[in-house]
Amino acid sequence: MIRLGVNVDHVATVRQARKIDIPDPVEAALLAERGGADGITVHLREDRRHIQERDVRLLRERVKTKVNLEMAVTPEMVRLAEKFSPDDACFVPERREELTTEGGLDVIAHKAKVNEAVKRLEEHAIRVSLFVDPETSQIEASREAGAHGVELHTGPYCDLSGDRSKELEKITAAASLARRLGLEVHGGHGLNYANVLPIARISEMVELNIGHSIVARAIMVGMEQAVREMKELLIKARG
Numbered sequence: 001m002i003r004l005g006v007n008v009d010h011v012a013t014v015r016q017a018r019k020i021d022i023p024d025p026v027e028a029a030l031l032a033e034r035g036g037a038d039g040i041t042v043h044l045r046e047d048r049r050h051i052q053e054r055d056v057r058l059l060r061e062r063v064k065t066k067v068n069l070e071m072a073v074t075p076e077m078v079r080l081a082e083k084f085s086p087d088d089a090c091f092v093p094e095r096r097e098e099l100t101t102e103g104g105l106d107v108i109a110h111k112a113k114v115n116e117a118v119k120r121l122e123e124h125a126i127r128v129s130l131f132v133d134p135e136t137s138q139i140e141a142s143r144e145a146g147a148h149g150v151e152l153h154t155g156p157y158c159d160l161s162g163d164r165s166k167e168l169e170k171i172t173a174a175a176s177l178a179r180r181l182g183l184e185v186h187g188g189h190g191l192n193y194a195n196v197l198p199i200a201r202i203s204e205m206v207e208l209n210i211g212h213s214i215v216a217r218a219i220m221v222g223m224e225q226a227v228r229e230m231k232e233l234l235i236k237a238r239g
Helices: 009-018 024-032 053-062 075-082 110-120 136-144 154-157 165-180 194-200 212-221 223-238
Strands: 003-007 039-043 067-071 089-091 127-132 149-153 182-190 205-210
Touching: 003 009, 003 182, 003 212, 003 223, 009 039, 009 053, 009 194, 009 205, 009 212, 024 212, 024 223, 039 053, 053 089, 053 205, 053 223, 067 182, 075 110, 089 110, 089 165, 110 136, 127 136, 127 154, 127 182, 136 165, 154 165, 165 194, 194 223, 205 212, 212 223
Parallel strands: 003 039, 003 205, 039 067, 067 089, 089 127, 127 149, 149 182, 182 205
Antiparallel strands: none
């Protein structure tokens, strides 16, 4: 069975638009669990544009599955991860001007910094994955940096409106390599109800982290139902 991690960042985006208390991403996370989510993902950005430290603290107290904290590889964020002690952490690249994460982490260029951050978090029993493009060199560097796993960037695959076969082949090959190197394989970015099945069918994939499409669907049918529909697709993919 492939796990579904539900990212509730965009619930916080709506809240922060008015700088008030609703909608609460923590409550959304609990509804996602009731809908079948296997974990909750949040990205605590340096500019705090959506998820706040309060959210991470309460998620750790109330979530019954697991919390996956996405974060930049910076001293401040590593200290916060040590403080909140999420079950999982995923290091991602981060630029203030971007709307959402663009591209994978360049582990090769920042290997020493990444390795130090990975060691610090794993000393706190936090499993660390690295969000990387499906490239051989980045996956090999992730293994050398001591990561528990990689989250393969599925954005280029999702952004295509036509034939996705070449991008799917790249992701499939990357997943196979990562597994052979002993890395746990996750996937995420841009996945939705229409494009998720081919990715979910990659045998090495053990977890998909999906946010925007589920939150968008939840506006129409509610969070529990939106998560349930995505979970059913993942079951179908492995059925």
